[in-house]
Amino acid sequence: REKVYAVFSEKTNDISSLGSYVLQSYSLYVNDYSESASRNAPIENQTPIEFNVTFIVTNLPFLDLLHEKTSPLYQSASTIITEQLNTLFRNSEIKAQFNNCETKSLSVLNQNTQVYAVCTFNTSAARTIDRVIVYRQISTNTNVLTTLGPYLLDKNSLYVDDYNESTLPSEPIGTGIIPGFNVTFIITSLTYTAAFNDPSSLLYQSASESIIWKLKTLFQSSDIASAFTDCKVITLSAANNQGTGVYAICSFNNTSAAENVDRVIVYRQFSYTTRNITRFGHYLLDPNSLYVNGYHKSNDPNDFPNRSQFPTLFNVTFTVTNLPYVNALHIPTSFLYQSAVLTITHQLTTLFNSSDITSAFIACSTRSLSTASRMMTKVYAICSFNSISTENEDRIIIYNQFRSNTQNITILGAYSLDNNSLYVNDYHESAFPISQKSLCFDVSVIITNLPFSSVLLDPTSSVYQSASTLVIYQLNAIFRHSNISDQFLECTNILLSITNEGFVKALADCFFKNYSQQIDNVIVEQGFRDGTNNTSSTATYEFNTNNVQITGCEEAKSTVTVAASGQPPTIASARQQDLGFQINFTIINVNFTDGLRNLKSFESINLTTNIIARLHDLFINSALSECYKFCNVSNLSSGSVKVSTSCFFDPFKQNAVITSEIIESSFDIGTNGSQQLGEFQLKPGSLSVVPANKSLGLLNGSELPYWAIIVIVLAILLALFLLILLGWLITLCVKKKFHGFYDMLQNPFGIYYAHLDGK
Numbered sequence: 001r002e003k004v005y006a007v008f009s010e011k012t013n014d015i016s017s018l019g020s021y022v023l024q025s026y027s028l029y030v031n032d033y034s035e036s037a038s039r040n041a042p043i044e045n046q047t048p049i050e051f052n053v054t055f056i057v058t059n060l061p062f063l064d065l066l067h068e069k070t071s072p073l074y075q076s077a078s079t080i081i082t083e084q085l086n087t088l089f090r091n092s093e094i095k096a097q098f099n100n101c102e103t104k105s106l107s108v109l110n111q112n113t114q115v116y117a118v119c120t121f122n123t124s125a126a127r128t129i130d131r132v133i134v135y136r137q138i139s140t141n142t143n144v145l146t147t148l149g150p151y152l153l154d155k156n157s158l159y160v161d162d163y164n165e166s167t168l169p170s171e172p173i174g175t176g177i178i179p180g181f182n183v184t185f186i187i188t189s190l191t192y193t194a195a196f197n198d199p200s201s202l203l204y205q206s207a208s209e210s211i212i213w214k215l216k217t218l219f220q221s222s223d224i225a226s227a228f229t230d231c232k233v234i235t236l237s238a239a240n241n242q243g244t245g246v247y248a249i250c251s252f253n254n255t256s257a258a259e260n261v262d263r264v265i266v267y268r269q270f271s272y273t274t275r276n277i278t279r280f281g282h283y284l285l286d287p288n289s290l291y292v293n294g295y296h297k298s299n300d301p302n303d304f305p306n307r308s309q310f311p312t313l314f315n316v317t318f319t320v321t322n323l324p325y326v327n328a329l330h331i332p333t334s335f336l337y338q339s340a341v342l343t344i345t346h347q348l349t350t351l352f353n354s355s356d357i358t359s360a361f362i363a364c365s366t367r368s369l370s371t372a373s374r375m376m377t378k379v380y381a382i383c384s385f386n387s388i389s390t391e392n393e394d395r396i397i398i399y400n401q402f403r404s405n406t407q408n409i410t411i412l413g414a415y416s417l418d419n420n421s422l423y424v425n426d427y428h429e430s431a432f433p434i435s436q437k438s439l440c441f442d443v444s445v446i447i448t449n450l451p452f453s454s455v456l457l458d459p460t461s462s463v464y465q466s467a468s469t470l471v472i473y474q475l476n477a478i479f480r481h482s483n484i485s486d487q488f489l490e491c492t493n494i495l496l497s498i499t500n501e502g503f504v505k506a507l508a509d510c511f512f513k514n515y516s517q518q519i520d521n522v523i524v525e526q527g528f529r530d531g532t533n534n535t536s537s538t539a540t541y542e543f544n545t546n547n548v549q550i551t552g553c554e555e556a557k558s559t560v561t562v563a564a565s566g567q568p569p570t571i572a573s574a575r576q577q578d579l580g581f582q583i584n585f586t587i588i589n590v591n592f593t594d595g596l597r598n599l600k601s602f603e604s605i606n607l608t609t610n611i612i613a614r615l616h617d618l619f620i621n622s623a624l625s626e627c628y629k630f631c632n633v634s635n636l637s638s639g640s641v642k643v644s645t646s647c648f649f650d651p652f653k654q655n656a657v658i659t660s661e662i663i664e665s666s667f668d669i670g671t672n673g674s675q676q677l678g679e680f681q682l683k684p685g686s687l688s689v690v691p692a693n694k695s696l697g698l699l700n701g702s703e704l705p706y707w708a709i710i711v712i713v714l715a716i717l718l719a720l721f722l723l724i725l726l727g728w729l730i731t732l733c734v735k736k737k738f739h740g741f742y743d744m745l746q747n748p749f750g751i752y753y754a755h756l757d758g759k
Helices: 002-011 072-090 131-140 202-220 263-273 335-353 391-404 462-480 521-535 602-620 660-670 706-737 740-746 754-758
Strands: 049-057 098-109 112-121 181-187 228-238 244-252 312-320 361-371 377-385 439-447 488-498 504-512 549-552 579-587 628-638 641-649 688-691
Touching: 049 131, 072 098, 072 112, 072 131, 072 462, 181 263, 202 228, 202 244, 202 263, 312 391, 335 361, 335 377, 335 391, 377 391, 439 462, 439 521, 462 488, 462 504, 462 521, 488 602, 521 549, 579 660, 602 628, 602 641, 602 660, 660 688
Parallel strands: none
Antiparallel strands: 049 112, 098 112, 181 244, 228 244, 312 377, 361 377, 439 504, 439 549, 488 504, 579 641, 579 688, 628 641
């Protein structure tokens, strides 16, 4: 029993953690044997202290499912929040007294999610824990109450046993306070926006609070910490190359025992603590931008150590397969974009900070998100490093470190990656031999413990994205713990739908290597069952293994296609020029019922979801795959079931003109002569494709060329000019014709006749 006790203790980090669970170190007994007396057994009169911790998460919209503790969404959110709180305190100054945190409930407040958690600490003679200490540790480790892992926080919402510090303390007043030093510098990794002009905007407040916290941390850890008093951000302004200029005032107390502080000392302390004015927390600085009360030192190698060692920037691009690309990810000011960028940047920073090159790593910044193939999201980031080896080898080292810390380029935190999408300054290693392609199988499973909700039919909803992320994660875990793990690559491209029985069905594309052991449908199904048995204890969702369906899908494109070298991801263009077509057809193996008259009914939603999914598959696998955007079902009517759909295409991604005939031909090919659309049988001759009336710029199925528009405008202007000229000429002629009739009237003195003098 002693040996079992010792092994258990060793494998659980001194009886502290078991997987995602936190253990009490004195609670282990093996056949009544325990070593707690010599470890951390609690003193008889000592009980753990519990603190009630509440705060608001601003980027987790509250949904009804977050009320239900049995729902997968609640369990997923509460598990992540608990893990982040535990990580926070385990890395804090009170980690020795920390026991564990537990999320008790999630509630709604102003459409955001309020978290109520209980955190437990052990008291000790060395240090007593109170609510103020807990509050300040949370504040310090969340960037002044702004971020908790992937979540954004309301900085005024934290309460620890009703204790709150939402108002900043006032500056100490005294004769020892000298006037503040004007400190200005430029942050190159913080893109300037118009919101920085408004001190009341949330973006300005968030940025300024983060900068203030970093300035305080900088000087409090410097050689002049005893004299430091406070820093304030006065303005944020536009700087060169889209960076942000910071103007702050920092005060110091010269009545302390420390040496008197002057502008040169402040300058040098700032320089030393920011790695020669290059790295300011997770921000990148312009190394030649620092001024303290006008004092500036530039390019003096004798003044600062390693002054010649400036950071090198590396372009890092990769594709996230379980983050569906939507229009909001194209708008940097959108809430969804900012949340995704913050999470990805956090994951990249964590990756390199835990890598073998952490000493050279400075920071990463996510610059843009763009659309990749099959509605996935492509990430473009810039990471800066001090010199690692020789210049030509640095990018290879960074590439290999990224691969090693993402399980061979497959997982980055909660995100799944395309393992053949990573490029570091154009350096890329193909995931497969040049002559090989991956094998693709459609894996269809029914989820028995995920309640149906209409938001599960909207790919842009947070519920859909959360559920699809968990399903992809679970499918990847199943195959990686199966007897075909060596051949497995990844599962992506998930689609959720509803079965006739009301269960949620997930359909995903799973890819396998096409060399070594031969893979077919039977082997994949056996691997799925084997992996399900091996991962059942940790699975979030329950899959019905009796109804799993494995079918071959179209073979993936060659993985050796070279991306555009050195170019940032292309930003998606505006959607106003999309061409719309109305596609009508009749389904004969489904009976029209009263429930289908209401497009919001469960029966109608189920049918339209499956129709949209089949149309999506049809066009994605057709000659129009590059320009296809999406389809919507606009109407269902009786006569078996008559279906009217609206489908949209991007004309700029197709060389030929997109016409009704081309779409009808693609539909015919994909439905075996308009007979079979997936599980739906179609009525022969019922297909019709017509241009949608609301499509802009359409003329007989094509848009009017720009040169034709210019010619028409010029012709109209010329006609107006000729018309005005003609009117002016007519007016001039009429005036000359009648000019003699007005001679008498035009002479104010009349006309003198000499022969009248004799009268």
